Amino acid sequence: MATREKRLAQFDGSGNPPPDLPLEVLCEDHSGTYQLPFACRWIDGRWRNDRTGGMVEATVVGWRLPRSSAI
Template sequence: MASRQHRLDAFPGEGVPPPGAACELLCEDHIGTYALPYPCQWRDGGWQNLETGVPVKAGVVAWRRLADR
């Protein structure tokens, strides 16, 4: 099992991503860290599902552009 720090290191996004950029999010809850299974974007001051526009309610701890994988 990968450590939390190893997962965080795989998500190098810092600050706010470029507008409209498709991103993968690393989230965290009381069980551990996990990547959301769908692309997201930063819009209107928050993360949203790229396809549906629904706000992400999970605790986002890191992000990376999909092109950076």
């Protein structure tokens, strides 16, 4: 199992995310860190599910450009 530091190192997350681009996001809760299984977009200061447009109700601690075409 990857440690929190290793997961955070895999996600850029520095500065503001590029607007209107699909991104992979890393979230964190009381159980640990996890990557959402869907792409998200940073729109008007909020994270949204790229496919549905629904707001992400998790604490996002990192983001990165997609690493594969699977998203």
